[in-house]
Amino acid sequence: MDIQAIRQDTPLTLSTIYLDTAAASLPPDSVLDTVRRYVLDTGHIGIYLPAFRKETYARVDAVRTQLAAFLNAQASEIAFTKNASEAISLVAQGIDWRAGDEILVADTEMLSNLLPWKRLEATRGVVVKMVAADAEGVLSPTAFAAAMTPRTRLVTFSHLPNSTGALQDAAAICAVAREHGALSLVNASQSAGMVKTDVAALGCDFLAGCGRKALRATEGSGFLYVKASLIESLEPALTGWWNGAYDRATGNIGFVAGARRFEAGCPIVPAILGLGAALDYASQVGVDAIEARLRELTAYAVRVFSNIPGIEIYGPKNAAQRIGIVPFNVRGVDPATIVAALEQQNCIIESGNFMADAILARYGVSTMARVSLHYFNTHEEIDRVAALITSAIAH
Ligand SMILES: Cc1ncc(COP(=O)(O)O)c(C=O)c1O
Known part of the structure; x- marks a missing residue:
């Protein structure tokens, strides 16, 4: 998969870290x-x-x-x-x-x-x-x-x-x-x-x-x-x-x-x-290649985000059962403030209840933040987002 070419086909990725495919993704040109x-x-x-x-x-x-x-x-x-x-x-x-x-x-x-x-x-x-x-x-x-x-x-x-x-x-x-x-x-x-x-x-x-x-x-x-x-x-x-x-x-x-x-x-x-x-x-691009890359990127994001102080990541612990979507909260922090801080840095994620209250209630929360990946995202973007979240919650 030629990620550079794919990102050229999706010019917003050159200026913005887009991590909200679960709401709507970026169409290629x-x-x-x-x-x-x-x-x-x-x-x-x-x-x-x-x-x-x-x-x-x-x-x-x-x-x-x-x-x-x-x-x-x-x-x-x-x-x-x-x-x-x-x-x-x-x-x-x-x-x-x-x-x-x-x-x-x-x-x-x-x-x-x-x-x-x-x-x-x-x-x-x-x-x-x-x-x-x-x-x-x-x-x-x-x-x-x-x-x-x-x-x-x-x-x-x-x-x-x-x-x-x-x-x-x-x-x-x-x-x-x-x-x-x-x-x-x-x-x-x-x-x-x-x-x-x-x-x-x-x-x-x-x-x-x-x-x-x-x-x-x-x-x-x-x-x-x-x-x-x-x-x-x-x-x-x-x-x-x-x-x-x-x-x-x-x-x-x-x-x-x-x-x-x-x-x-x-x-x-x-x-x-x-x-x-x-x-x-x-x-x-190939659906099999898309799935393989996403599984790898998702497992990487979970690993990197796990180092954020106070974070709780929801969903399966077993990486093989997870793809694309990484919902989380940081103890004591309103997820909307994380979204707002990231927006200032041209990084788009989302927070809310995602109209899925039953499962949020199971997690014991009423809102959460959500990073959702697609194959055009990169490991560097995940590292950067983890750093931005860490910095947002420090303030
Ligand atoms: C799991 C799931 N089902 C249904 C929908 C509704 O999709 P639409 O807005 O296309 O009706 C969404 C949209 O966010 C979704 O995530």
């Missing part, structure tokens, strides 16, 4: 150029010039095929969404729930993979049961198996939660769901682009993701995978000209084939084309 060129063309060529529009839809289809290949799915199993929250909500709103159905949600989840299910308790009479991770934020397939009942309809969890950095054994948890006749939804918001995300190997029924984090696309580039055999039975929660048809004579309503039936209205073309360029970039 090829992604920004693709988006910019398309947006300019819409004004300079004419967005609805028939030939241009035809070409645009062909490009959208091509990105669908590209994303499907990246996830080892079929193009017809991929829906573009605004973000991961929308993807999760499409599943939550699309299943024909019966009162008393049970949903197992990992307690590592942030609000976007909790609220869509909690809302169903009030509207459809389902029961949401939380499955607890261990003290380090690691989910056990056995804990899911123990929570299963004949009424369990769906199991959901993050492959990589935003506030632990624990890479979960997603395939084993999906296997537990399958063995008990339940559906599985993997929240890949943090993991897609960081680790190999192969829906066949995961054995999941649904997978929700967002392009702006590890994939390095822009905002607006979410996606949903729906297993082919489930597409027809998942009711489209959003409807409009892009995905449906209405026959006034008969009153019949119809939907387009494939997972495109979950998309309503004009697609977010700039974001989708940017996602295509981001997938090209990730494939050129």
